[in-house]
Every structure is written in C-alpha cells, then in structure tokens.
Amino acid sequence: MKKQQKKSPMKVAFLDRDGTLIFEPPVTEQVNGPEQLRILPGVVEGLKKLIAEGFALVMVTNQDGLGSRSYPQKNFDAVQGALFKRLKKEGVQFYRIFICPHFPKEKCACRKPKVGLLKGFLKKASVDRGASIVVGDHDSDEEFAKNIGIRFYRMETNGAFPRFASLKRETKETAILAECNLDGTGAFSISTGLRFFDHMLEQFSKHSLIDLRIKAKGDLDIDDHHTIEDVGLALGETLKNALGERRGIKRYGFLLPMDDVLVECAVDLGGRPYLAFNASFKREKVGDLPTEMVEHFFRSVAETLKANIHINVKYGTNEHHKIEAIFKAFAKAMKDAVALDPRRKNELPTTKGVL
Structure with a gap:
C-alpha cells in the first residue's frame, strides 16, 4: 500500500471584509443592500495578484448582530451574493468564509481578535504561517493576526487595498x-x-x-x-x-543632501529599464560592500523593475556618505513615484494605455 504524500502547507490570505474589501458606512458600519455595495480601490487587482502568487483567500469578518432584527440575514446574504458575483466575473473566488454574528457584549469566543472561528480550520488545514498574511483595517485585525502568528498588513478604513508582493x-x-x-x-x-x-x-x-x-x-x-x-x-x-498595472501612481519622482554630499536621483516607473549612474569612489570597499557593486545593484533593480533610474552624485568627499545618500535619494524618489495621485484615481499615467 502506497503511503499518502503529505500536502504542502498552503499560503493563506486572511481578509477582513467591511472597510477592507468593501466600503463600510461610517455611521451604521453596516452594508444593508446591494445598492450600497462599493468594492474599494485596488481590491480586485490585489486579490487577483494574491491568487497568482498562490494564496488561498479566506474571509474572516465580524458582523454585529447578524440574523437579528437590526441586521436581517437576508440583507447580509444579498450583499455577500452581489460581492461574490462581481468578484467571480474577475476570476476571484474565496476558499473559505468565516463569520462571527455576535455583538461585542455577548463576549463570544469567535469574535476577532479572538481565534475561535478558525480553531478547527487551523487544526485541520496545513497553513504555512510564515508565508501567510492577514489584511485588515482595525486594531482588532492586527491583534487577531498576532494571535494566530501570521504577518499583518494594515490599510486605512475604506482606503486603497495595500500593494504588496x-x-x-x-x-x-x-x-x-x-x-x-x-x-x-x-x-x-x-x-x-x-x-x-x-x-x-x-x-x-x-x-x-x-x-x-x-x-x-x-x-x-x-x-x-x-x-x-x-x-x-x-x-x-x-x-x-x-x-501591478501601475494605475493611479504619480510615476515620476530628488535632490538629497547628506553633510558634504549632494545626490540627485530621478525615477520614471514607465516600464522601460535604463540606468544612468554618475558617481566615482576612491575606496575599493565601504564596510563589506565593494563600491563597484553599487552601480551594478541599481542596474539590476532597473532591469527587473522596468524603470528609468538616473543617479548623479553632484559632489562629496566621504565615500560612506556618498553611498548612503544614493540609497536615501533613491528611496525618496521611489516614495514619490509609487504614491497614488488622488486626481489620477485609477488612470494610467501615460497616453499609451499601458506601462
């Protein structure tokens, strides 16, 4: 008799719903019908990316008083059905759904940040906790992530879905x-x-x-x-x-001083790899880093990021300061370039239609 092969641990993305995947009304904190359903910016692309990276999607949500007069089950089912219908059209499906229907005052064992909802699942399923993630918008989501020993990604309530990879x-x-x-x-x-x-x-x-x-x-x-x-x-x-598709980003991004050094760094996340690097070093190494590898590192980044990166050390004498200022200037340029432009919303920053 052949031995059954052990299943490889699976990567799981544990996702909150209201305020994370869909708009949560600030006053009622309750979505009462499909007409109120709004999928938040970046959610569809983010979920598709998670699936492409091998994550199983698991929804874990607190729904205060679900099934009571104040929150009829049919209202929730209508919203949930409409959400899943839209996501299915985009090729997004959830592996499991976990819902706590209790009010906080009931002090149940399943309401996040408690882990009662998932005890059975975590016991039976082979979850790679080191590679799995939790995404949510509240402190309770972060505490829940700590309680199950999984890395947490926070987003603003009703904000854009975090861009991670x-x-x-x-x-x-x-x-x-x-x-x-x-x-x-x-x-x-x-x-x-x-x-x-x-x-x-x-x-x-x-x-x-x-x-x-x-x-x-x-x-x-x-x-x-x-x-x-x-x-x-x-x-x-x-x-x-x-x-991802680079929608809504500012695209371009710095002069950065550090004591005796001034570094200029410009970035264009336009989909074309190119590096212009103008810096000279007198020392062979700084610490354990060969100075000749600084340019090579940025050339490698430009190649796979598919970005134009222009770095100019305008002046400076201290080799440590030069290299540190280069990395800091690149950081500031990237901070600007990856930022979402509220005026651009979900538009691509190009007339070509693709980056």
Whole structure:
C-alpha cells in the first residue's frame, strides 16, 4: 500500500471584509443592500495578484448582530451574493468564509481578535504561517493576526487595498526571499550576509516608507557579486509586482543632501529599464560592500523593475556618505513615484494605455 504524500502547507490570505474589501458606512458600519455595495480601490487587482502568487483567500469578518432584527440575514446574504458575483466575473473566488454574528457584549469566543472561528480550520488545514498574511483595517485585525502568528498588513478604513508582493528567487549561487508593501511605514527586516549592504537597504525602506523584508543566502565564500546582483534583481521584480498595472501612481519622482554630499536621483516607473549612474569612489570597499557593486545593484533593480533610474552624485568627499545618500535619494524618489495621485484615481499615467 502506497503511503499518502503529505500536502504542502498552503499560503493563506486572511481578509477582513467591511472597510477592507468593501466600503463600510461610517455611521451604521453596516452594508444593508446591494445598492450600497462599493468594492474599494485596488481590491480586485490585489486579490487577483494574491491568487497568482498562490494564496488561498479566506474571509474572516465580524458582523454585529447578524440574523437579528437590526441586521436581517437576508440583507447580509444579498450583499455577500452581489460581492461574490462581481468578484467571480474577475476570476476571484474565496476558499473559505468565516463569520462571527455576535455583538461585542455577548463576549463570544469567535469574535476577532479572538481565534475561535478558525480553531478547527487551523487544526485541520496545513497553513504555512510564515508565508501567510492577514489584511485588515482595525486594531482588532492586527491583534487577531498576532494571535494566530501570521504577518499583518494594515490599510486605512475604506482606503486603497495595500500593494504588496513577495518573491522567491533561487539559483545555484543564491537563494533570496523578498517581500514589500508599497503602502507601508518603512518597517524592515534585512539579512544578506553583508552588513553594510543590509544597512543601505534598511535606509531605502525607512526613507521610502516601503516595508521591506529580504533574506538572502549566497556564495559569499567565493565572492559578493552574485548576492548583491541577485538581491537587486529580486528587489526590482518584487517592486514591479507590487505596482501591478501601475494605475493611479504619480510615476515620476530628488535632490538629497547628506553633510558634504549632494545626490540627485530621478525615477520614471514607465516600464522601460535604463540606468544612468554618475558617481566615482576612491575606496575599493565601504564596510563589506565593494563600491563597484553599487552601480551594478541599481542596474539590476532597473532591469527587473522596468524603470528609468538616473543617479548623479553632484559632489562629496566621504565615500560612506556618498553611498548612503544614493540609497536615501533613491528611496525618496521611489516614495514619490509609487504614491497614488488622488486626481489620477485609477488612470494610467501615460497616453499609451499601458506601462
């Protein structure tokens, strides 16, 4: 008798509903009919992207008093049905739905941030908690994520769906995990085996407000070239994937001073890779980072991000300051370029119709 093969752990995106996927009326905090249904900006594209990246979609929602006079079951069912009908047309379907129908005063065991709703599911399903995510708009969603040991992405209530992406890149020379959230706060977790390089990537995350997680293992015993190059390729591709169709972005993005140094960085997220890099270094290394690899890193980013990146060190004498100012200037340029333009809404920033 053949042994049954164990199923691989699945990546799950646990998603709140009201205020995260659909507009939540500020006063009633309740959507009472299909005529009130509004899918929030970026939700459809974001869900399609999650599915493409291998996530199973699981909705976890508190619905106060569902089934009571104040919130008839038929009202909820009509909205839920209309939502799923629209999403199905876009190729989006949910794997499981979990609903808590209780009021807070009932002190049930299933209302978020408690985990009663999911106890059975988490026990039976093989969930990769390290790769799974929770997306929501309230503190209770964040606490819920902590309680089940899964990473949390916050969005503003009734705001745009967060633009995030993850990527695994493996070759004979390197193994890289890269994750980013364009709508983050500048939180980072970086480990490449090159401490000064880590520090520069941390500066990029902090000053761009792009949450960034990079774990890289490379053949540093041979050389640092492969690690730095492949991190650049992975970072560029992850940023590109998070941008999606690039709808609504400002597209262009800086002069940045740092003590004795002035750096100019311009970015165009226009879909065409190009790097112009004008900087010279007198030292072979700063920390454990070869200075010749700075240009190569940005060339790798430009290639997979499909962006024009122009970097000019106008003047400066301190090599550490030069490199740090370059990364900070790139961060500021990216912060501007990926920002959503409220006047542009869901339009592409081009007359060509595609970026």
